[in-house]
Amino acid sequence: MASTVPVVIYPPDGDGGRRVRVDGTILGLAYSVKDVAAFLQEAGLQDWDEMDVVRSGMIEWRGSGPDDWAT
Template sequence: MVVHPPDHRGWRRVRCDGQSLGTAYRISDIAVFLASRGMENAEDFDVTDPALVDWRGGGPECWTPPPV
């Protein structure tokens, strides 16, 4: 899974296996995307595990727009 850098609003695009899962507005959105794709216990998915999630442009704590 790849979580792209925050855009000018602080929102982040999320992709998995080359497919868009959606735009996350907060970290909890990632579990919603995974659950909608059929993952059981998606709320327990460890978004901090670098083997599972490639955070680009800031880690799971970064939801602010980049400086202009």
């Protein structure tokens, strides 16, 4: 089933990294909320910081929320 939100953060992998997908494109692996904010800034949301990432309804956290970076 496709996501209805433009940003999807996948569950942590074996190393604690989480894939970050924006509008259907995988941008890379994030290891913290700070990494997610950096990916989103590169994708055009320059003003976004860690708090924006945690609070946004634009982001679908799969498997667990923004506090989980371990398997």
